Amino acid sequence: MPQGILRYIAGHASLKLTGLSIEKFINKAQSGDIILLNIKRNKYREVTLEVNRCDMEKVGELAGQMGLEVEVLKENGLLYYLQRLLKHRAFAMGMLICALLIYLLSSFIWTVEITGNETVPSKKLAEMIEELGVKPGALKSSVDHDKFVLELLSKEKNFTWAELEIKGVKAKIRVVEGKKSPKVIDYSTPCNVVAGKDGFLVKLFVLNGDKKTEEGNAVKKGQILVSGMVSSDVSGTRYVHAQGQAWSHTYYTGEADADINDFLYRETGNHAEKYQLVVNGKAIPLYRGEGGILFKNYRVSMEDMSPGRYGMKLPIKLRRVRYVELNEIDFDSALIMARQKSEESAYAAAGKIVPAAGKILQKTADSKVTSDGKMHTKVVLEVLEDIAEEKAIK
């Protein structure tokens, strides 16, 4: 361990010695195996020096023998601090209790954070996790990580992966939901190929079975495209596992509204902020006067900033009131912007239901203003996709 750290732990004191026989004192100390440090002569009769805590007694005795006056200027080091601390017993006890409390309170889980669930409701998942022993107030050491993960995965089949991480007093649970694998019909089972959805058949590839419809026809959902029942004059009727691909044009629609009023004003980029202190639901302004805003047209938004962390609810909140200046724009421009917005939303809505393997061929949008002052847009996406589905013959 470095000498400096050892000296700090052991402690050292700064002394002022006053008297005539200072050199004699230093020589006596040196021969008595006392280490003196940082000796500085201030005056002819005065010297300051540092001495280790363990040598303090010897130095005092020696200085007394030499007729020197000793004044302790400063005491440094861990042992001195502990000595001082022990003099104030109540304080030391308080610190000890505080440390114990911190240790005790930090050995519990205080908040549980769950992320990653999409189809499984959060409430149901929270209850499930609570049943497995991870809940606010549970002892951290009582949670068996591996057991918890395995039990969670076995309880909820939708999850393909789960992880529990306890960070401080927070338990973070992350889950990943898997997609259900499509039902696979055994090759030995006779089946038909049917249309999975309505569409306009463009190409039908038959790998096995009897073709039941022609390309260029409109097909309905559930209609048999390739039959697994094959009849021939030679072998009679046989049931086979029909296979094929049915590439069709399918149609997906999406609708969305946009309020024209939202586009009558445009943000200028200027804004003003004011703060309020909310105590038990009552707002106390943290600004002078009425807090008037100089903007002619503006929008107000409020944001509450709670000092409580980890989901703790405190009765005090800091509220930020934001005033954003707005500029009025002409109605035609607002109409164009509302149409753009509603089209974007409608395309996004339609795009969500288009299967990943589908190829969008054409997009059409139709917008109109409704009686309640909204721009309504309906979009239709024409998609090329394989709609073939295997269905067992009963």
Add this chain to the structure above:
Amino acid sequence: MDKGDFFKSIIEEITDFPKDVVMNLPHIVLIGNLEIDLENFNSLLEYTSEKVRVGTSMGIVMFTGSNLEIKMISQNEIVVMGRIDSIELGLSGR
């Protein structure tokens, strides 16, 4: 050189031991003009902020300078810091 020292120098030459150990001489290390480390001394004779006089087996060694401080003094080592201007070796008795 007296008879004892003569034998000591022979031993030093034969065994290759350090001279200061065999002949009980002070070992002085000077770092620039900032620090002096003196090992194997007998006593501190005088100390002021301009002058430090130390008694050794070969006589009095004196350092002069300004703002001199004794950084550390133990049974056989003294470290002096400050602005050192000169070192004087009073070779009495050798």
